[in-house]
Amino acid sequence: xxxxxxxxxxxxxxxxxxxxxxxxxxxxxxxxxxxxxxxxxxxxxxxxxxxxxxxxxxxxxxxxxxxxxxxxxxxxxxxxxxxxxxxxxxxxxxxxxxxxxxxxxxxxxxxxxxxxxxxxxxxxxxxxxxxx
Amino acid sequence: xxxxxxxxxxxxxxxxxxxxxxxxxxxxxxxxxxxxxxxxxxxxxxxxxxxxxxxxxxxxxxxxxxxxxxxxxxxxxxxxxxxxxxxxxxxxxxxxxxxxxxxxxxxxxxxxxxxxxxxxxxxxxxxxxxxxxxxxxxxxxxxxxxxxx
Numbered sequence: 001x002x003x004x005x006x007x008x009x010x011x012x013x014x015x016x017x018x019x020x021x022x023x024x025x026x027x028x029x030x031x032x033x034x035x036x037x038x039x040x041x042x043x044x045x046x047x048x049x050x051x052x053x054x055x056x057x058x059x060x061x062x063x064x065x066x067x068x069x070x071x072x073x074x075x076x077x078x079x080x081x082x083x084x085x086x087x088x089x090x091x092x093x094x095x096x097x098x099x100x101x102x103x104x105x106x107x108x109x110x111x112x113x114x115x116x117x118x119x120x121x122x123x124x125x126x127x128x129x130x131x132x
Numbered sequence: 133x134x135x136x137x138x139x140x141x142x143x144x145x146x147x148x149x150x151x152x153x154x155x156x157x158x159x160x161x162x163x164x165x166x167x168x169x170x171x172x173x174x175x176x177x178x179x180x181x182x183x184x185x186x187x188x189x190x191x192x193x194x195x196x197x198x199x200x201x202x203x204x205x206x207x208x209x210x211x212x213x214x215x216x217x218x219x220x221x222x223x224x225x226x227x228x229x230x231x232x233x234x235x236x237x238x239x240x241x242x243x244x245x246x247x248x249x250x251x252x253x254x255x256x257x258x259x260x261x262x263x264x265x266x267x268x269x270x271x272x273x274x275x276x277x278x279x280x281x
Contacts, residue, residue, distance in 0.1 A: 011194035014183040038157035045158035046222040047200025054195045072187070075195050079226040
């Protein structure tokens with residue numbers, strides 16, 4: 001099976017987020033550590049983590065829609081929960097589509113650092129789909 | 133009595149501190165700058181930039197920079213209302229996008245702290261791209277004080 005390339009927005013390049021796939025072909029995203037993602041001293045900025053979660057959610061949704069042409073997605077609501085402080089190292093994120101409807105998609109994303117079972121943040125995004 | 137003594141103008145200190153804080157780290161990277169503040173609110177802004185775009189086709193800003201802006205504006209509102217810079221962490225933040233930000237326009241984030249307890253601060257706010265009466269987003273969130281067990 002051919003692995004599709006996922007095109008990320010300019011904001012992902014700015015933030016330093018890249019997309020990757022695990023052995024099973026499931027998408028995940030990495031945010032490299034840099035001074036530009038720091039918030040309070042010693043911790044990542046919540047906004048940078050939220051940005052990673054958004055890129056993971058939208059990227060995973062666009063990947064699921066990759067068979068369709070002319071479909072665009074627009075966030076309506078984004079709710080971010082911050083569970084642990086993000087430390088000064090690489091951060092990962094992955095998303096799961098809870099429901100992909102005709103007009104609305106509900107997507108959940110999680111971010112983690114050392115241990116995937118200990119997320120540092122999670123986000124729920126409800127997005128509007130525009131087809132054709 | 134000693135408690136009638138008023139500290140020297142905290143207003144000026146807050147504006148100066150806000151101007152400095154927004155230049156650091158991620159806030160500085162998205163180009164955030166101080167606009168104004170009142171007794172329980174703060175306003176920050178970012179200018180439109182191509183590298184903050186979330187949808188290359190439409191040119192609309194990504195959600196991330198707006199969340200960063202609102203996180204910082206509401207965070208600053210907590211410090212202003214409390215009158216001191218206490219360490220705090222965002223517990224949650226919800227953003228409702230009322231409409232897409234117009235490409236090319238600066239975005240202003242207005243953050244307000246409407247309730248303060250010893251350990252939690254409750255905030256709300258909005259973002260607009262020129263007309264506060266026609267906001268692009270509404271936010272609601274909470275902060276935890278991190279200097280208490």
